[in-house]
Amino acid sequence: MTRTILATVALAVAATSFHAFAQDKAAKPSAATVEAYLKSTFGKAPPEWQARIQPDETLAICNATRNNVSSAQIEEIIKREIAKVKFPASGKFVGDWKAGLKVANNGRGGQFSDPPGTEAGGNCFACHQLDPKEVSYGTLGPSLKAYGKDRKFDPEEAKNAYIKIYDSHAVVPCSNMPRFGANNVLSEQQIVDVVGYLFDPESPVNK
Ligand code: HEC
Known part of the structure; x- marks a missing residue:
C-alpha cells in the first residue's frame, strides 16, 4: 500500500x-x-x-526573428552574404571528386582539442545523402544523390553549388547549413573539389 x-x-x-x-x-x-x-x-x-x-549581422537577424525573415531582410541578407563569396581565380568550379569525397566525409575541425593546423572538413554526410551507396547519412538537408546528373552537368549549376557551399545564406537566408567559405572552414580549393564530387560524371554521387 x-x-x-x-x-x-x-x-x-x-x-x-x-x-x-x-x-x-x-x-x-x-x-x-x-x-x-x-x-x-x-x-x-x-x-x-x-x-x-x-552572432554576425546576418545571424543576429535570424536569431531575433527565429528565422522568420521579412522579404526586406531576405534581400538585405542575400546582398551582404553574396558579397562575401570569393570565386576561384582559375574560373574552374568542378575540381577533383576524389579529394571532394574526403572533404565531404571529414567531420574534423573547429574543436578546442584539435592540434594546430588540423585541416577541417565539410561533414556533408552529417546532413545530406550524397553517394547513394553510402548507408550512413543525416537528413537535415535534402538528398544530393545524382546532383550533377539531374542538372545535366550544367557549368552554371556547378557555379551555383559553389556559391551555396561557400555561403549558404547567400542562397537561402537563415539556412541551417554552415557558411563554409565565408567562415573560413573550407578553402576555395576544398570547395571546388566538393563541387567536383557533386558534378563530375565519374563521381559515385552520379552513378
Ligand atoms: C548542418 C547541416 C548541413 C551540413 C553539414 C551541410 N549542409 Fe548542405 N544543406 C543543409 C540544409 C538544411 C539545406 C537546405 C536548405 C538550404 O538550401 O539552405 C542544404 C542545402 C544544400 C544544397 C542545395 C540543395 C538544393 O536544393 O539544390 C547543396 C548543394 C548543399 N547543401 C551541399 C552541401 C555540401 C557539399 C556540404 C558539405 C561541404 C553540406 N551541404 C553540408 C544542411 C547542411
Whole structure:
C-alpha cells in the first residue's frame, strides 16, 4: 500500500516537472536569453574562441526573428552574404571528386582539442545523402544523390553549388547549413573539389 502511494507521488512529481519543462519550452526564451546561455557555456574557452559565439549581422537577424525573415531582410541578407563569396581565380568550379569525397566525409575541425593546423572538413554526410551507396547519412538537408546528373552537368549549376557551399545564406537566408567559405572552414580549393564530387560524371554521387 505504502509502496503504491509512494509510486503515485513519484509519478505525480515527475508529471509536474515534465509539465513545467514543456511549458518552459513553449514559452520560447528570448534571443538575449539564448545568447547569454550560450556565452555561459563558453566560459572557459580561450578569448580567441569567444568571437565564435558572437552572432554576425546576418545571424543576429535570424536569431531575433527565429528565422522568420521579412522579404526586406531576405534581400538585405542575400546582398551582404553574396558579397562575401570569393570565386576561384582559375574560373574552374568542378575540381577533383576524389579529394571532394574526403572533404565531404571529414567531420574534423573547429574543436578546442584539435592540434594546430588540423585541416577541417565539410561533414556533408552529417546532413545530406550524397553517394547513394553510402548507408550512413543525416537528413537535415535534402538528398544530393545524382546532383550533377539531374542538372545535366550544367557549368552554371556547378557555379551555383559553389556559391551555396561557400555561403549558404547567400542562397537561402537563415539556412541551417554552415557558411563554409565565408567562415573560413573550407578553402576555395576544398570547395571546388566538393563541387567536383557533386558534378563530375565519374563521381559515385552520379552513378
Ligand atoms: C548542418 C547541416 C548541413 C551540413 C553539414 C551541410 N549542409 Fe548542405 N544543406 C543543409 C540544409 C538544411 C539545406 C537546405 C536548405 C538550404 O538550401 O539552405 C542544404 C542545402 C544544400 C544544397 C542545395 C540543395 C538544393 O536544393 O539544390 C547543396 C548543394 C548543399 N547543401 C551541399 C552541401 C555540401 C557539399 C556540404 C558539405 C561541404 C553540406 N551541404 C553540408 C544542411 C547542411
